């Protein structure tokens with residue numbers, strides 16, 4: 001579904017957000033700055049802004065979602081836009097209507113942005129290439145390819161806690177092979193100037209050789225977490241596995257789970273992140289997920305401001321108005 005001719009940038013303007021790959025680092029930093037400005041302007045989300053009054057955003061989620069869909073919905077509403085949460089199950093997609101016919105039908109009613117999640121990598125780009133209007137496409141997670149707003153919200157969360165990002169050691173552990181979050185996080189971490197990124201997984205859940213040339217690859221979590229400033233845990237993406245890739249969840253937890261005992265190998269102030277949904281006792285212990293080093297709910301809160309920033313940017317909301325609001 002990919003085309004090399006596709007670009008999410010048009011004469012320097014961000015038209016769609018499909019991936020963080022290839023986006024200039026200053027652009028990523030500017031989106032994070034805008035998210036911070038919107039947090040202040042909206043008083044932490046308690047005040048609605050009118051930056052997107054009269055605009056319409058359609059959430060098209062072909063895969064389940066709790067955090068991403070709700071926060072895109074809230075983000076659009078907090079900027080004053082109308083939001084339609086398109087219900088796939090009760091739509092004509094279930095009568096065999098094709099993806100593009102569905103999109104063109106919704107476009108005919110006029111909308112400014114489609115927020116798309118799909119199990120097939122490349123679907124948001126495919127839609128962006130076939131739109132007939134000037135609507136923007138925001139990738140809310142496609143297969144194992146990308147989850148750009150998760151990458152941005154993780155970067156924002158990290159930058160707020162540890163502004164000196166260049167000096168950090170970040171360990172990402174879990175099902176790297178099937179994780180769109182890992183891919184977007186690596187691009188976001190590079191944009192923050194993080195040089196020491198360690199990816200850790202059992203052999204069968206590691207990425208293809210050479211996919212992450214600038215990251216250290218580890219099989220042993222005790223080694224990978226040694227001296228880490230940040231550890232990002234990932235869920236086993238069973239829905240993307242061909243066959244059971246791990247012998248048992250208990251065995252997986254023993255070798256790759258984040259317990260409080262194992263966390264002691266990291267720096268004493270190591271931050272713990274996870275994009276959610278978490279599977280307690282599989283990749284992370286309950287006392288760590290709910291403990292003082294966990295940023296999991298801060299990530300969720302930051303997701304709304306990042307999505308506000310991306311919507312405002314793609315829909316051309318006046319930047320100065322963000323500051324004045």
Ligand code: ASP
Nearest residue numbers: 141147181235275276277
């Ligand atoms: N919520 C994230 C995603 O949609 C992570 C996960 O599902 O494990 O990719």
